[in-house]
Amino acid sequence: MDQKRSDIIANQIEELIFDGTFGDEERLDEVQLAERFAVSRTPVREALLRLAQSGLVEHRPRRGVFVKQPGPIALMEMFEVMAELEATAARFAAHRISDNAIGELKDANQRCNAAVQEQDSEKYYRENEQFHAILYRESGNSFLEQECLRLQRRLQPFRRTQLRLRGRLKQSMKEHEQIVEALEEGEAIQASEAVRSHIAVQGEKFHHLMASLKTAAQ
Amino acid sequence: MDQKRSDIIANQIEELIFDGTFGDEERLDEVQLAERFAVSRTPVREALLRLAQSGLVEHRPRRGVFVKQPGPIALMEMFEVMAELEATAARFAAHRISDNAIGELKDANQRCNAAVQEQDSEKYYRENEQFHAILYRESGNSFLEQECLRLQRRLQPFRRTQLRLRGRLKQSMKEHEQIVEALEEGEAIQASEAVRSHIAVQGEKFHHLMASLKTAAQ
DNA sequence: GTCAATCTTATTGTATACAACATTGATAAT
DNA sequence: ATTATCAATGTTGTATACAATAAGATTGAC
Structure with a gap:
């Protein structure tokens, strides 16, 4: 391809943008980017248009594009929607999931656990995403799957910061197991509730993190 | 602006694309479009890139862009997700809606009713969208609001076809009233269920419509 | 010294030119 | 006759050139 x-x-x-090289509100100069990537302005412009549509940057007409990191409120809103989308995926999956996929979830979970033991956070992130990706797929609704993946990708950097909080990792693993259990027994409501709180708590934790950073700055 | x-x-x-000038799987030629709009290829390309991202056309590398009307399965999936998103908006709104907004909903409903009496389907579509837009807004989650508007816009042409079905219009109005009632009393679950079935039935009706067209074609 | 108007400069938006690649038709070989 | 190869053509992807506009500097008036 x-x-x-x-x-x-x-x-x-x-x-x-994710790794912080370009900070919030920073203007992205087309010619500078073109030089950096050793191409002309055209592909850079197309790239920026794409990012503008996905919401990562803001496009002010005749002024340029600016990095637009979501504020605390926007982030909470996005986590709230993510929780609902994933809860929906879980509810659907409870009816539609295959035995094979249950096995996949358990495998992914085991790899998550291994990553925790090895203190390999990079691996944990990867396997955790995999776990959720399987869940989306098993919703049996590929449109929902795509929407979930899109939002997951957008929230990825913020999810990472909050996972660093003490004790969160272990609890997260426990929640994963509860989710698999509910799915295995076809308990749609239970599965969806487990997923909802699993995601929602991330938004809340993030909120606490932001608040603590704010008070620390004062 | x-x-x-x-x-x-x-x-x-x-x-x-919506009005059928460009049919499904049709290739959109950049130079032809450029001539049609009396501009160069550049703005046409940018427009096509945008449409590709929103999913309305498919972009095959080095081959061009092709109109990609969603098939019956994709449509059902989208209606399913729409139902869930709107149900979520309703659930949130039940807790967060203002008295003022309740009034707005009732007004919009009345204008819908007027349109039904006048047999003005164009007006009905407009006011119906307005009703739902208020619901999204009152979810108190502007990210959710935007996502709902996006999907509503995407499904708009299909929603219209199914509304032509006999008797659907009147029933739709009744459902609107049930929704407002539930919201007014702050019954979150009831409101969300009412909205969910209100949207879901559209997907089902559409499915029936498609099926009948198919058998008729044979 | 401050503010306003104008001019300069820089940057975006659009047009055109060029290059890379895919498709199609023709030609040749089996 | 059929298939494979290759050329011819057309279309996309990228580079550059030009136009329009907004930010910033400079000069002049008060």
């Missing part, structure tokens, strides 16, 4: 340069550049810029 | 030409063109192409 030969993706075009503008796609690659879009992903690269995305990375640069 | 001075929007750029590519935005205008994107909307125009969208219209042309």
Whole structure:
């Protein structure tokens, strides 16, 4: 699959925003980016248009594009929606999931556990995402699956920061097990509730994190 | 607000797809579109990129963009997700809605009713969308609001076809009233259930419509 | 010294030119 | 006759050139 340069550049810029190279409200200069990636302005522009649509940057007409990190409120709202989408996926999955997929979930969970033991946070993030991706897929609704993946991707950097909080990791694992259990028994409501709180708590934890940073700054 | 030409063109192409000028699987030629709108390829390309991201067209690398009308399965999936998103909005709104907004909903409903009496289907569509837009707004989650509006816009043309079915219009009005009632009394579960079935039935009706068209074609 | 108007400069938005690739048709070989 | 190869053509993807507009600097008036 030969993706075009503008796609690659879009992903690269995305990375640069996620890892903090480009800070909030910073203007992204087309010519500078073009030089950095050794291409012309055209693919850079296409990349920026894509990022603008996904909401990662803001496009002010005739002024340029600016990094637009979501504020605390926007983040809480996004976590709230993510919790509902995933809860829906779980509810659907409870009826539609295959035995095979249950096995996949358990495997992913085991790999998560292994990552916790090895203190390999990078691996944990990866396997955790995998766990959730399986859940989306087993909802049996590929449109829902895509929407979940999209939002998951958008929230990814923020989910990471909050996972660093003390004790969160172990509890998260426990929640995963409860989710699998509910799915295995076809308990739709229980599964959806477990997923909802599993995600919602992330939003809350993040909120606490933000609040503590704010008071610390004063 | 001075929007750029590519935005205008994107909307125009969208219209042309919705009204059937461009059929499913049809290739959209950049130079032809450029001539049609009397601009160069550049803004046309930007418009097509935008439409590709919103899922209205498919972008095959080095081959061009093709109109991609969702098939029956994809449509059912989208209605299923729409139902869940709106149900969520209703559940949130039940706790957060203002008295003022309740009034707005009742007004919108009345205008819907007026449109039914006048047999003005165009007006009915408009007011019906307005009713739902108020619901989204009163969810108190502007991210959810935007997602709902996005999907509503995408499903708009299909919602219209199914509303032509006999008797659907009147029943739809009754459902609106039930929704307002539940919201007024702060009954979150009831409101969300009412909205869910209100939307879900549209997906089912559409399914029936598709099935009948299929058998008729044979 | 401050404020306003104008001019300069820089940057976006659009047009055009060019390059890379895919498709299609023709030609040739089996 | 059929298939494979290759050329011809057309279309996308990228680079560059130009136009329009907004931010910033400079000069002049008060």
